[in-house]
Amino acid sequence: MIALWDNLSALSQDILLTLLLLSPSLVVGTIALYGYAPWSLVRAILWRFRGSSILFVLLIAISVGMGVGLLAQERGVRRSTAQAADKFDLIVSAPGSELTVMMATVFLQPTDMPLLDGETYNEIANHENVSIAAPLAFGDSYGTASVIGTTAQFARYLADDQINGRMWKTSHEALVGALVPLKVGESFTPAHGHGDGAEADAHEGSNLVVVGRLAPTGTPWDRAILVPVELVWEVHGLGNGHAPERRDQIGPPFSAKYFPGTPAVIVRSEALWANYALRSEFTRDRETMAFFPGAVLAQLYRLLGDIRQIMSLMAVVTQILVAAAVLLGLFIISRLFHRQIALLRALGAPARFIVSVVWCFGASLLLAGSVLGLVIGIGAASIFSGVVTARTDILVTASLGMSEIHLLAGFISVTLLLSLVPAAVVLRQPVVPGLRA
Numbered sequence: 001m002i003a004l005w006d007n008l009s010a011l012s013q014d015i016l017l018t019l020l021l022l023s024p025s026l027v028v029g030t031i032a033l034y035g036y037a038p039w040s041l042v043r044a045i046l047w048r049f050r051g052s053s054i055l056f057v058l059l060i061a062i063s064v065g066m067g068v069g070l071l072a073q074e075r076g077v078r079r080s081t082a083q084a085a086d087k088f089d090l091i092v093s094a095p096g097s098e099l100t101v102m103m104a105t106v107f108l109q110p111t112d113m114p115l116l117d118g119e120t121y122n123e124i125a126n127h128e129n130v131s132i133a134a135p136l137a138f139g140d141s142y143g144t145a146s147v148i149g150t151t152a153q154f155a156r157y158l159a160d161d162q163i164n165g166r167m168w169k170t171s172h173e174a175l176v177g178a179l180v181p182l183k184v185g186e187s188f189t190p191a192h193g194h195g196d197g198a199e200a201d202a203h204e205g206s207n208l209v210v211v212g213r214l215a216p217t218g219t220p221w222d223r224a225i226l227v228p229v230e231l232v233w234e235v236h237g238l239g240n241g242h243a244p245e246r247r248d249q250i251g252p253p254f255s256a257k258y259f260p261g262t263p264a265v266i267v268r269s270e271a272l273w274a275n276y277a278l279r280s281e282f283t284r285d286r287e288t289m290a291f292f293p294g295a296v297l298a299q300l301y302r303l304l305g306d307i308r309q310i311m312s313l314m315a316v317v318t319q320i321l322v323a324a325a326v327l328l329g330l331f332i333i334s335r336l337f338h339r340q341i342a343l344l345r346a347l348g349a350p351a352r353f354i355v356s357v358v359w360c361f362g363a364s365l366l367l368a369g370s371v372l373g374l375v376i377g378i379g380a381a382s383i384f385s386g387v388v389t390a391r392t393d394i395l396v397t398a399s400l401g402m403s404e405i406h407l408l409a410g411f412i413s414v415t416l417l418l419s420l421v422p423a424a425v426v427l428r429q430p431v432v433p434g435l436r437a
Contacts, residue, residue, distance in 0.1 A: 042360045056329050057369040063322035064373025064411060068404045069380040070314065076385055076398035078301060084219040084394050085293040087158055090267040090275050092116070092124055092282050095289045099300070102293045105136060105264045107392070108146050108220045110194045118241070118259025120288060124267060125252060127281075129274035132157060133252075135262035137232035140190040145180045147190045147225045149232030151251050154266060158214065158221060165212030171231040171240070171250060174208045178216035179223045179393065186210050190225075190235075206235045218395030233260045319411045326415050330362045330422040355423045362419035370412050377404070 046053050085106050093101045094114035103109040125133035134157075137149030152167050155175055165184045168175065176182050187207050192199040208227060216222055228250050230240035238260035242249045267282075267290075269275050275292070282290040381398035388396045 039360070041357055042364060045357075045361055046364060053365055056326075056365050057372060059325065059329070060322060060366060060369025061372035061376055063318055064370050064408060065376030065380060066318055067316075067407050067411075068374055068377025068400075069384070069398075071403045071407065072377065072381040072398040072401065073384050075401055075403065076381065076396050077388065080218070080394050080396040082294065082297055085297055087217070087219075088266060088293045089269070090278055090290060090292060091264055092267055092288055092290045093264040095286060098289065098291045098296045101264055101289070101291075102296050104138065105266065106219075106293050107394070108148070108224060110138065110146075113263040115261030115263055116265065116288065117261055118254060118256030121254065121259060121262060121265060122256050124265055124282065125254075127278065129269045129271065129278060130267055131270050132266065132268040134266040135229055135254075136264050136266065137229045137262060139236065140192055140232060141194045142188050142190050142225055143181070145177070145223050145225050146194065147174075147227060147232070148221075149227055149229035150266075151229060153251070155214070155226045157268070158217065158226075160215060162215035163212040164215075165210075168211055168228055168250070171228045171234065172206070172208055173211045173227075175212045175214055175226045176210050177214050177222040177224045177226075180213075180225055182210050182225075184210050184213060206231075216395075220393040222395075223393045229262075236260075316407075319407070323411070323415050323418060326362075326366065327418045327421060330358075330419055331425065355420070358423035359419055362422065363416055366412060366415050366419065370408055374400075374404075374408060 085102075088106050091101060091105055093105075094116055096113065100111055101113065104111045104113060121133070121135060124130060127133075132153055134151045134154030135149075138146070140147035155167070156163070163175065165175075182188060187209050189204065189207050208225075208231075214222075214226070230242070230250060234240050239258050240247060241254040241259050243255045243258055246255075267275075267278060269278060279290040279292065282288045378398070378400060385396040385398045388394070
């Protein structure tokens, strides 16, 4: 190997040295291409000190994994919550907190809200620019699934008209979300309320039959049971929204006089501009509040922007600390094979060959740790995504993005440059201990 180096012209040696100083990554490819890198010697050193090398690789991998996992998970949560609100173009409710209404309607978090009356609902439903005006009725549950009263039109829209089974035909039939543990044909009785405080016997005699299952949506609505809104009103003794002579009717139009009220109306228009017009028209002081769930999420993201910056700063600080540890570790590890390096120097190995040995050793550990850290980061983000999905019923997926690639590339570039320092220090050490070259 030394003979190969000595046979190079002085110009070739200077070019390789210049590349080494300017771009460590480039020199790796160059010397590997021409066969001048001391890979056999580096492999022997790695095997000889495999215990220390493995610990060093694990340190790098954990650091890189933390940074990659944090960034990927944050982006995955942001993207998944935005997708959960895609089907909810416009929500109209009584004046109050937009965030509270959004959490109740989009993410199905139980809460108490004032009701809109029948005249207000009919004004919305009969508007020329409204294609869907679905009233919602909350309050009941079955196990961990919320029972939501709504219209058949909204149920079809929510599942993109993909229903395994059929749509309900009577007020005692139901559709279940993709994650509800009920099969088509099974019967159940809803409980009043949610969680441990639910009254299981409050609606005895109100047995419902599952007639269809909605296609997965990746939202909390996958764990919801959809029933005709008339049923929810009736079991609570509020009538069914229709005049007595039309008491068997299912779905709109509803009679303003017999309309029990709804906490929110999901509104959809075929034209984008019409949604903005509808928001302006139905935003009225002390009467109604109209808002875009996507806009509320955007505001929430801005409020949480500081948290994202803190997470990014934590990742960067972690990388800086590990880069410093990498530099210190390379100093320590280089001392382990000082005798081997001294022997090479005593045999007349060029200084540049010694530098390449030490640098290639450090670069091998850095690259191995970075690749392993990337795998760990993606794996950890996937596991955490599964936990978030199970807790919130929002399908969260964390995938590799440009932010993670930039973080990894920056870390590798900086640490590869820093690893030249221990290589240079090795040359300043005496060949024979106690003597100075």
